[in-house]
Each structure stands twice: as structure tokens, then as C-alpha cells.
Amino acid sequence: MKFVKDLPFSNWGGNIKNTPRYTFVARTVVGVENLVKWAKEKNYKVRSAGYTHTWSNSYSETGQVLVTLLPLSEASTYPSPEPPMNSKYLQSIEVVKDLGDHAHVRIGAGTTNYQFRAWAFEQKKWTLPMNTILVEVTFGGTNAPICHGAGIKNTTLSDLVVALEYVDSNGVSQTLTDPAELKAASGCFGLLGIVTAVTLQVDKMSAAVLQPSKPRIPLAVPPPPDYPIPAGVDMKGITPEELKNAQAEFEANCKKDYGEFFWFPYNRRGWVNCWNQSPDPPMNVQTFPAPLDAFIQWIGAWFLRLLTEYPIFKILPGKVQGWFLGWLAMFQLQGGDSASSIAPIIALKSDAMHFQRGVHNFAPVNDMEWEIPIPEKADGTLDFSVVQRAWWDAISATYADPSGALRVALEMRITGGSDTVMSPQRRNKATCSIEILTLANTSADVWRPYAQTVLDHWSSLVDFKGAQLPIRPHWAKMWQGYKVRGVAVERYLKQVAYRDDIPEFKQVLSGIATRTGGSLDDCRARFSNSLYDQILFS
Structure with a gap:
């Protein structure tokens, strides 16, 4: 994996600034697995980012590890390019199940809204029921904060997740499909691991x-x-x-x-x-x-x-x-x-x-x-x-x-x-x-x-x-x-x-982590930061 040492970081809004010890560019799932195993050995925390359209401190921190889902120049070049999908950067769209009025579509975490919009227009068969206005954002980024939705008849993007693929605290790829687990895991702020793909239920095009x-x-x-x-x-x-x-x-x-x-x-x-x-x-x-x-x-x-x-x-x-x-x-x-x-x-x-x-x-x-x-x-x-x-x-x-x-x-x-x-x-x-x-x-x-x-x-x-x-x-x-x-x-x-929700959230994540060979403490040690430590673990 390509990396840069001590690269200053700033989010798009400019209100979050830090200097991760290492900034890696994710290209393959195997690369992400090896990165997490190395971070575990060196006791680093790992957080991911894309176009950085988040204002709360959900990122990596000074002295830790940031992994970006996009080429380093793509999110920081203005005017910003709108490149086609590149499978070298965890970008992909694949219909995995056709259900008639709905379908399940697997989307790489680094895939952007612009790329999905272009794909949807080209095939004219499937569409998300809601999305953000912004096209310069990755699906890993829109799903993680559990908030994005539009239309009184719709839920959030995280509610559409039918499968979540991620690399866990041991550097092992996992796939979740249990609806009970996904109610917490589909939007878990990256605390289970580095998300590499999501499978969403989409609607017939209208x-x-x-x-x-x-x-x-x-x-x-x-x-x-x-x-x-x-x-x-x-x-x-x-x-x-x-x-x-x-x-x-x-x-x-x-x-x-x-x-x-x-x-x-x-x-x-x-x-x-x-x-x-x-x-x-x-x-x-x-x-x-x-x-x-x-x-x-x-x-x-x-x-x-x-x-x-x-x-x-x-x-x-x-x-x-x-x-x-x-x-x-x-x-x-x-x-x-x-x-x-x-x-x-x-x-x-x-x-x-x-x-x-x-x-x-x-x-x-x-x-x-x-x-x-x-x-x-x-x-x-x-x-x-x-x-x-x-x-x-x-x-x-x-x-x-x-x-x-x-x-x-x-x-x-x-x-x-x-x-x-x-x-x-x-x-x-x-x-x-x-x-x-x-x-x-x-x-x-x-x-x-x-x-x-x-x-x-x-x-x-x-x-x-x-x-x-x-x-x-x-x-x-x-x-x-x-x-x-x-x-x-x-x-x-x-x-x-979130007085009643936080204990429920932690209990589900703990069960998932234990079932897959780890613990909630392992997740915290590998993927949390000071904000989530304060809100969820203190």
C-alpha cells in the first residue's frame, strides 16, 4: 500500500486538523487486512476517510493511522475531478440479487455518488430511494454517520444495508447479513472495522x-x-x-x-x-x-x-x-x-x-x-x-x-x-x-x-x-x-x-466482535478515537 508519513490532515470544512503518523491509500481488501494486522502489532488506531465532508471529529488523530478510500489528490484538487470507477480503489457496483421491484446491489466503500449516479443513468433499472445532494462523497462516508435520508416515506441509507463487509480488529475480512446485527452494525461509525463494501436494497428506477x-x-x-x-x-x-x-x-x-x-x-x-x-x-x-x-x-x-x-x-x-x-x-x-x-x-x-x-x-x-x-x-x-x-x-x-x-x-x-x-x-x-x-x-x-x-x-x-x-x-x-x-x-x-441506545449499541457490537474472534475492547483499541471514547466508552 502507498503511504505518506506525517502528512498534515484537514477535513473539507477546515475545522478538523491533525497529523496522522501514517496516511495509507486503500487499494485492495488484502491491503486493508495487512494494514490492520500491522496496526495491531504496532498498537496504532486506524480510521478511514474519503472526501472528508464530515465536521465532527470522526477522523484519525495525530500520531495514529488514517486510511483513505480515494487517491490522495482526488479530494484535495479544485476544481475537483469526477473520475469514472476505478477497481484499484475499492470502487465497484454489482447487482447481486434481482427481486423484481427491488434489488440488492453491492457497492465498494470507495465508490462515489457521482459514479453511482452515472451507473444508474446508464442502466436505467435501479435507483436508491434517497441519497445526498452531494456527488463528491463515498458510500463508506455516507453510510457511516447513519443520518442521510430524504423524503417522508424513506428511512436512512443505513437502513438499506443488507450486507456489510469490513476488516475487523484482527485484520480479518468479515461479512454481516443478520438483520438484528445490522441494526447496529450498518451504521457504527467505523468501530467494527474498516468497511470495504456495503450491499444496499435499491428500488426499481422511477x-x-x-x-x-x-x-x-x-x-x-x-x-x-x-x-x-x-x-x-x-x-x-x-x-x-x-x-x-x-x-x-x-x-x-x-x-x-x-x-x-x-x-x-x-x-x-x-x-x-x-x-x-x-x-x-x-x-x-x-x-x-x-x-x-x-x-x-x-x-x-x-x-x-x-x-x-x-x-x-x-x-x-x-x-x-x-x-x-x-x-x-x-x-x-x-x-x-x-x-x-x-x-x-x-x-x-x-x-x-x-x-x-x-x-x-x-x-x-x-x-x-x-x-x-x-x-x-x-x-x-x-x-x-x-x-x-x-x-x-x-x-x-x-x-x-x-x-x-x-x-x-x-x-x-x-x-x-x-x-x-x-x-x-x-x-x-x-x-x-x-x-x-x-x-x-x-x-x-x-x-x-x-x-x-x-x-x-x-x-x-x-x-x-x-x-x-x-x-x-x-x-x-x-x-x-x-x-x-x-x-x-x-x-x-x-x-x-441516546441514554437507552448506547448500551444496546455496545451490546450488539460486543456480540459481533466476540462471535468473530475479538472483543469490543479490541474494536475500541483499534478503531475508536477521542470523540467516540468520550461518547460511547467513558
Whole structure:
């Protein structure tokens, strides 16, 4: 295996920096096996990484071992290349079982979303039911944090795992297929070992019928009744009848196969991208976005990266930065004033989920995301007013912040629940996945107080009985160092949010490790780090 000694490491967001003693490039399963055996002999901890789109400290650490699933230059070159699959780097896609409406597809851990999207378009037969927008990410990376999902009818990617292949603490390849074990192991933060492949249950290909829109922000996600509208929000000319109709449309959008809402700072309009799927897509359907549009997005993100690094841009007030970037975003996004004002766009579902290309080329950002359960009302229906309040509380905090800390976007997806033990969506009937993003070069003295204020709002949300909602962070986003209801997040996770889940998780992992010739202590010694030691083992 190729390796580099004492190579400084930084994640894409730039908030995690360390210097592993060795950085290895994974090329074969045998190579990973030999690496783990060597690390065991030398008493090193081993963690893996891909495009490094994780903000929490899930990586290797100074003096330990990092193994990357991609060539070293691929994740750190801008504009980032979009190479085809290369079997030399644990990249592969293989249909192992055809079940009619579903199939089981084995995917190498180093395979990227871009490669899977290209494969899905070429064969036009199978698609994932949900995925991230981002194409520059590996399947090992999207599966590990147990959070990624989209659509109220869907679970998370980890819930789709029917087989998990990994190299254990003894350097031996293992394959798990027991559904009871996979409920913990499918998303286990890499603590069982270095994942080399996952087999996912995919759906028969369908088409997405897209009609994105740019309604005024009170009509995109209507404020809850009697909500104090921030002074900066333009309500002029909006009638009670329009708000009533917008409420019905919003709730209908939340129930669609895919539902996502964007607000770019200080913009009077939002962007709504909610759609349903239809079976039997036309075989002559074109790629979406069209090749030229995809290239413009890809290269445009890189130009914005260069712009935000320019000294003159950095000295602009935060509100000006946010307004300008938001104006550019809304300019390039498709959509009319309402969904009915543009002709439907028919795309393969596997393309529609990746509607924005080149995200990896964009300027690094700070990203805090939380998963908020959508509770039921007294009549048993979902209470979407909680979703609306979370959204508007973030907007209110933005207008109340004189520093202009929010400079990229407020983004919200409606997702389902999860059966995976450590998933933040577990036990939820439905989930509001909501996040705030700013440029990574925004001062921590500006960003952190604002983000904490938003989190304070979200953590105060209650159901119709007045009970606090058990919100949980997206494991891969920024949550370390914040507080929930006055308690450090790390303590909140251990003692409140995952109080019952952590013992169950450890018990299942311990059983797996023992059955395969090791122990949970061996897993911790070989694959944990300071973050997981603190949350799970202390």
C-alpha cells in the first residue's frame, strides 16, 4: 500500500486538523487486512476517510493511522475531478440479487455518488430511494454517520444495508447479513472495522416530476399562527387567503416523495424543491442537470470558492456577503413564482436527487444540522407547525443578528424515521432535518453565538402536550462544543438523547466482535478515537 508519513490532515470544512503518523491509500481488501494486522502489532488506531465532508471529529488523530478510500489528490484538487470507477480503489457496483421491484446491489466503500449516479443513468433499472445532494462523497462516508435520508416515506441509507463487509480488529475480512446485527452494525461509525463494501436494497428506477419554485418566503414555509414576523421579512400584499393556501401547499409538499426547502440570507424569496416520483420513466429521458448546466454548476462553484477567498470579499460585512451569495444562488436555480408556473421537468430519480453539481468545489462551510422529530397532534396527524416554527426561528435569529453570521443558507428536508440503533431519526414517525450554513472563514466569535441561539430555539420546541422534543444532531455535522438546554451536547447525547441506545449499541457490537474472534475492547483499541471514547466508552 502507498503511504505518506506525517502528512498534515484537514477535513473539507477546515475545522478538523491533525497529523496522522501514517496516511495509507486503500487499494485492495488484502491491503486493508495487512494494514490492520500491522496496526495491531504496532498498537496504532486506524480510521478511514474519503472526501472528508464530515465536521465532527470522526477522523484519525495525530500520531495514529488514517486510511483513505480515494487517491490522495482526488479530494484535495479544485476544481475537483469526477473520475469514472476505478477497481484499484475499492470502487465497484454489482447487482447481486434481482427481486423484481427491488434489488440488492453491492457497492465498494470507495465508490462515489457521482459514479453511482452515472451507473444508474446508464442502466436505467435501479435507483436508491434517497441519497445526498452531494456527488463528491463515498458510500463508506455516507453510510457511516447513519443520518442521510430524504423524503417522508424513506428511512436512512443505513437502513438499506443488507450486507456489510469490513476488516475487523484482527485484520480479518468479515461479512454481516443478520438483520438484528445490522441494526447496529450498518451504521457504527467505523468501530467494527474498516468497511470495504456495503450491499444496499435499491428500488426499481422511477422518474421524478420536478417543478421547483421561488415563492416569497412567507408562502414557501408559512409562519405558524400568531408568529412574530421579523421586521426584515416583506409581508406586503400577502393576504390571509394566500397564507391559508400556502399552508395547505406546504403540508402537501412535506408529504411528497422528496421535500426540501432553502432560504438564502436576507432574500425575500425561498426555493422549494418538492416532487413525487412516477413509475416507468421514458427510456429517452435526458440527464439532469443537462451536461452544460452541470458543467456551469461545477465550474461556478469553483469560481465562488475563489471569490470568497479574495481579500476584498472577506472585508465585506457579513450581511453583504450573505446577501450577495444568496442572490447568486437564486439566480442560477430553476423555478418560477409557483410550482405551476413552469413546465414539469422529467428526470430519472437518481439524477433528481443530485440536482446541484460541484458542491465540493464551493468554499468550505460551517454546517450545523439537527434532526427534530415531527410529533403528532391530538388527532394523530403530523404536527407540521413544529417544522414551521423551527424554520422561522432560524430566520428570526438571522435578522436579529447584527453580525450577519448566516452567509450561505438555511436548508430543511423532510425525512422519515429509522430502525438503526444510533440513528438520530430512530423512533421518529417523521423528521425535520434542518441546518444552517455559513462560510468557514466566518469568525468563530461571530458564528458560534448565532448557532447556539438557533440551537436554543430548536431545543425548546415542544409537542401539543408541552413535552420537549428529543432532538438529535446529524452525527457528521457541527455539534461538538454546543449546549442543549444548558447541558453540553456530549453529555446530553450520553445521558438523554441516546441514554437507552448506547448500551444496546455496545451490546450488539460486543456480540459481533466476540462471535468473530475479538472483543469490543479490541474494536475500541483499534478503531475508536477521542470523540467516540468520550461518547460511547467513558
